[in-house]
Amino acid sequence: MPALPKSCDVLVVGGGNAGFSAALSAAESGARDVVIIDKCPEDWAGGNSYFTAGAMRTAHAGLEDLLPVVNNVDADLAGKIDLEPYTKEAFRADMDRVCLGRSDPALSKILIDESNSAVKWLAKHGVRYQLSFNRQAFLVDGRYKFWGGLALKTQDGGKGLIEDHRRAAERLGIKVFFSTAATALHKDANSGAITSVDVESNGARASIRSKAVILAAGGFEANPRMRSQYLGPGWDLAYVRGTPYNTGDCLELALRDVSAKQAGHWSGCHCTCWDANAPPDTGDRQVSNEFTKSGYPLGVMINSAGERFVDEGIDYRNYTYAIFGRQILAQPGGVAFQVWDSRTIPWLRPEEYRDEVVKKIQGDSIEELADNCVKNGLQNKAKFIETLKAYNKATHAHLKENPDQKWDPAVKDGVSTQSSTEQLALPKSNWALPIDKPPFLAVKVTGGVTFTFGGLAVNPQTTAVISATTQREIPGLFCVGEMLGGLFYGNYPGGSGLTSGAVFGRRAGLAAAKLALGSDVQARL
Template structure:
C-alpha cells in the first residue's frame, strides 16, 4: 500500500524540492541521477494537482540556446523530415550572440557571472533534457516565416516543445515519475527550518489543516516569484502593477522568497517598475490566473506587423524597434502605463495575414472590425477608446509617413524575419515616434482591432545564488548551507527586459546544478551519520 500524504510528510528525505514547474522538475531529475544510490527526493507544491507545472505550463515551451546551426539542432528535434532540411534557413546562434542579446536587452545590468553559466550550458542542458524524454521541435510555428518558399528563422529562439508548455511539463513530469521522485500537491511550504549552526535542515509544510516539519539536509526552492500577489507586485514593482492580469499560475505568491529573507538571504535584481516579464495580453482574459486550456494563447504578439494605440488614440511604442523576441517582455509594462491600462492592436487586411492562428483565431479573442478606420474607431469607442478622432488622425499620419518612405525607397520590401528597414522615417516625413521596421500601411479593408492589457509572467528580482551550485547567498556573500534555488526565484539575470526563452533555459541550467549539489550534500550527510 502506498504511503499516505501524512506519512510522506512525517518521514525524512534526502532532498526536498519546493515547486512543480520546469526548474523544480529539472532539479529533481538532476538530483536523482547525481549519486549512487540515488537520493530520496520529495517534491512538494501548494497547488493542487490540477494546477501542477507552475508557470512553465503556461508558456510556449521555448528554450533559447547557443548553437552552430542545423548541425546542432537537427539531432535534438523530432519534427523535421529529410525533405524539409533543404528548405530551412537557420543561422548559427553563437555564445557571443546569446551573451550579447542578454547584455543588450537588459541595458548591461545582467550579471555576467550568471550569464556565463546560462549561455555556456544552454545547449548541454537541451541535450540533457532530450535524454530525459523532452520532445523538442523546431519552432516553425512561432519563430519562422515562410519567405519565397523557404523557412527563415529569426530572433535566436529556435527550439520549442510539442504542445508548448503543456508538453514540456508533461514530458518532464513523466521523467520525474519514472526516476522514482515522489510528488505531493496541496502541501504549502511556509517556513525554512534551520539547525543550531544556521544550516537549513527542513521545511515546515502545511497540509489538510496540519503542520509538518519535513526533514531534509538539502532543500531546493523553485517556487516562482511574487507575480501572482497583487499586494507584493505593488510593494516591489510600484503602484499600478496590482491591476495587471496574472498570466500563469495563481500560486506564485512569494512565500518562499519571504521565508528565505527571514534567514538573511540576499536579494538581487530588478525590484522596480521595470522588474518583471509582462506581455500584451488579451484584455478579456481571466485576471487572477491563467486558463489551463488556453494557456499561452492569450498572448497577443502580432504588434510588429501592425500598430498599438492607447485609449487616447495615440501610439506609445515603436512596434518595430526590434524583433518580437526582444520586445514582448517589456511592452506589457508599456501598455499598463497607458490610460486605463489598455491598448488596441490594429491591422488592415494584409497585416492580418501574418497573425498566428493560436493567438488571434475567432475562438480565442474578441475581434473588433470596421470597413474604414473611422468605423473601426467608432466601434472601439464601445471598448474604451476615448478619442476616436485622435485615433483616426494617428493612423492617417502613420499612413502618410509610410507612403513617403516607400516613395523614397522604392526597392525596400517586407521581410518579417529580419529588421527590414521598412519604416515611417524619410527625408520628407518623420513621425515623432517612429515605426522602425515592418511599417505596413493600414489602407486595405476590412480593418481589425483587438483590445489588450498587461499580462505579468514573472518578476525579475530574486535571490542571490552561487551559480556553481545554485546555493542561496547571505548579504555577506556566504552560502546558506543546505539551501539552493532555481527558476524564477533567482535574481540578477534580467533587468527591464529579457531575451525570449532564456527564462526556461535558466531554470534548466541552474535547476540541474541545484539538483546535483543538493544530492551530493545529502550523500555527505548520510556518510557523516554512518561514522
C-alpha cells in the same frame, strides 16, 4: 497518494520546469529520496512553466546541431529551412543589450555556456523538442526563415513540457506531493545548515527533515500586494498571465527565517501584451499562452487616447514582448488597441488571433474601425483616425522613396515611417506597411504579468543561497527558477527563462545530491 515523508535526501519546493530539472538532476546524481512539494492542487501542476509556449533559447551551431533533438523535421523539410547559428557571442550580446548591461556576469555566462547542453540533457530525460515554425519562423519565398535567435520549443508548449517532466520524475522514483505548501525553514543553531521544512499539506501541518532543500517556488507575480509594493502603484491591477499560486511565499520565508540575501531587479518583471478580455487574476489552463497577443510588429498599437506609444518595430518580438506589456499598463486605463489591415492580417498566428480565442473589432474603413473601438473603450475617435492617417502618410512616403526595399517579417527590413519628406516623432523602425487596405482589424490588449525579476542571491556555481547576515552560503539551501535573482533586469531575451530553469536546476540538483551523499558518508564513518 502516499503519505508525506518525514525525511528525504533532497526536498524541492516548487514543481515547475526549474523544480523538476533540479529533482531530475539530484536523482540521477545519486540522491536516493528526492521529493517535490507544491502548494497548488494537482490540477494546477506545473506552475508558470505550464503557461509558456515552451520556447527555450540556446546557443547552437545551426540547423544540424538542433535536428537530433527535434521530432518535427524530415529531410524534405530540412532542405527548406534557413536557420543560422546562434553563437554564445550573439547570446551574450542579446543579454547585455536587453538586460541593460546589469545581468550578473557569472550567472549569465553559465546560462549561455550551458544552454545547449542543458536542452540536450532534458531531451535525454524525455523532453520532446520541436522547431518553432509557428512562433519563430515566417514562410518567405518558399523557405522557413527563423529569426530572433530562438528556434526551439517543447512539443505542446508548457503543457507538454510538464507532462514530460512528470513522466521522467516517475521513472526516477521522484515523489511529488501537491496541495503541500512550505511554511517555514529551520536551520541548525550551531552550523547554520538547513535541517527541515515545515509544511501544510491538505490542511494538516507537518515537518520534513532534509539534507538539502532547493527553492523553486516562483516569484510574486500573482500577489497583488507584493506587486504594488515592489513593482509600483497600479501594479496590483495588472492581469496575471499564469498560475495564481506564485504569490512570493517562499521568497518571504527565506528572508524571514534564514536572512537570505536579496538580489536582482525587484521592481522589474516580464509583462507581455495580453488579451484584455482574459481573466484578470489567473491564467486559463485551457487557453493558456494563446491569450498572448504578439502580432504588434505587423501593425501598430494605439492607446485609448488615440495615440501610438511604442516603436512596434524597434526590434524582433523576442526582445520586446516582455516589456511592451508594461508600456500598455502605463497608458490611460491600462489598455491599447493592436491594429492591422488586410495586408498583414493573414500573417497573424492563428493560436493567438483565431476567432475562438480573441474578440475581434472589425471595420471596412478606418472610421468604422474607430467607431467599433469606441464601443470597446477607445476614448478619442478623432485622434485614433488622425494617428492612423499620419502613420499611413509616413509609410507611403518611405515606400515611394525606397521602391526596391522589400518588406520581410523575418529580418529587420528597415521598412519604416522615416523618409526625407515625412518623419513621425515616434517612428516604426521596421515592418512599417500602410494600414489603409480594408478590411481592418483591431484587438484590445492589456499587460499580463508573467514573472518577476527580483529574487535571492546565490553562488552561481551551485545556486547555494547567500546569507545577508554572513555573506556566506547557507549550507543545504539552494535556489532556482524565478526565485533566483540577478539574471534579468528590465527585460530578458525571449525563451531564456525556461533555459535558466534547466541550466541552474541541473546545477542545483547536482550540488544538493553531493551534499546529501556526503552527509551519508560522514555518518557511516
